[in-house]
Amino acid sequence: MRLSPGRSPRLTKDQRDELKRVIVSQVLADVFTARFNWTLQLIADYIERTYGCQYSLRGVLSSWDI
Numbered sequence: 001m002r003l004s005p006g007r008s009p010r011l012t013k014d015q016r017d018e019l020k021r022v023i024v025s026q027v028l029a030d031v032f033t034a035r036f037n038w039t040l041q042l043i044a045d046y047i048e049r050t051y052g053c054q055y056s057l058r059g060v061l062s063s064w065d066i
Contacts (some may be wrong), residue, residue: 009063010053016063019047 013020022031023038031046040057048054055063 010055011047011051015051015052019050024045041046 009016023043028038028042032042039061043062044055045056047060
């Protein structure tokens, strides 16, 4: 039995790499006006604002290819 490959990513590889760079190298205050730690919801909001793609929290979590 073969496994389904799942849904194809909405962000390109370059966009995912850029997102990782932003999360690792910038504090949240550089990207949002509030001063909080990164959360899945804030990452989803950032993706939607920056790349125009909507992700569920589960989608954000499963999109990391670490």
